[in-house]
Structures are given as C-alpha cells and as structure tokens.
Amino acid sequence: MVSETKPVLPSQPNYEKRIVRALRQLTQTLEAHSRQLLKGCDITVPQVMCMDELIENGAMMVSVLAAKIHVSPSTVVGIIDRLEKKGFVKRSRDAVDRRSVFVEITQEGRDFVVTTPTLLHNKLHNNLENIGEDEKVQIANALDLLVIVISKS
Secondary structure, eight states: OOOOOOOOOOSSOOHHHHHHHHHHHHHHHHHHHHHHHHHHHSOOHHHHHHHHHHHHHOSEEHHHHHHHHTSOHHHHHHHHHHHHHTTSEEEEEOSSOTTOEEEEEOHHHHHHHHHOTTOHHHHHHHHHTTSOHHHHHHHHHHHHHHHHHHHTO
C-alpha cells in the first residue's frame, strides 16, 4: 500500500527566495526594455540616464555625471561622444580651468527624454502616479536597503 505524503511546508516564509526571484524578474524586464530601446530609438539606458541627470541637475563635469549614474568617467566619455553626435548634449570647457569639461543637455535631448513614451522612467513615473505616497516611500526605502544589502558582499 502506497502512503500519501503531504508536502512539507516551511514554518517560515522564504523571503530570500522571493527577493531573488523579484530581482531576476526586474533584471529580465530591464534587459528587455534595453533591447527594445536600442532597437526602436537607437539609444541605450545609460545614455538616457545621463540625459535624465542633466535635465534634473543641469550642466555638470563628466566625473560628477559618472558618479551620479554609477559608472566610470571613461564610460561616460563614450556615452557623451554618442549623445553629442545625435545632438542631445554638448560639451563646454570651464572658462577658468580649461581642463574641466562640462556637459549639458540640448533642447533636442530634453525633448527626446520628455516625449519618448517607451522610456522606462516615463512609464514608471506614469504608473507610480497611481499609487499612494506611503507606498512610494515604502518602495524607495526598500530599494535603498536592498542596494545596501547587495553592496555588502
């Protein structure tokens, strides 16, 4: 006679697995968005991030921009080269210290970022408008904490 065994349920929820699965799902979503963005608009997510920072904070030095989007200054130089060719940003030298190069977004770049509906941050912004302030605070705090936890490894 075969005995039926019931699955053993964990005594506590496995939050670690839920977190890892959610991160994997977010990663897949971001990768798919990146491919779509490159194919449809011929632009990358780091390029959009640079322009978004420039819209929000105004002209800044390459090193400051690199720190804000968490990439190396040499990577930002390549990104700025490509954005400059598209007419989305322009470089200028500091009048006092000619070694310092500032980057600023052009009106064409600003229009692109604000009006392109396929940009993830535009979609996210629109969707976040539909949830309450408390939920936004919870999401932001949880993501900040997750960055800290992941960075500790």
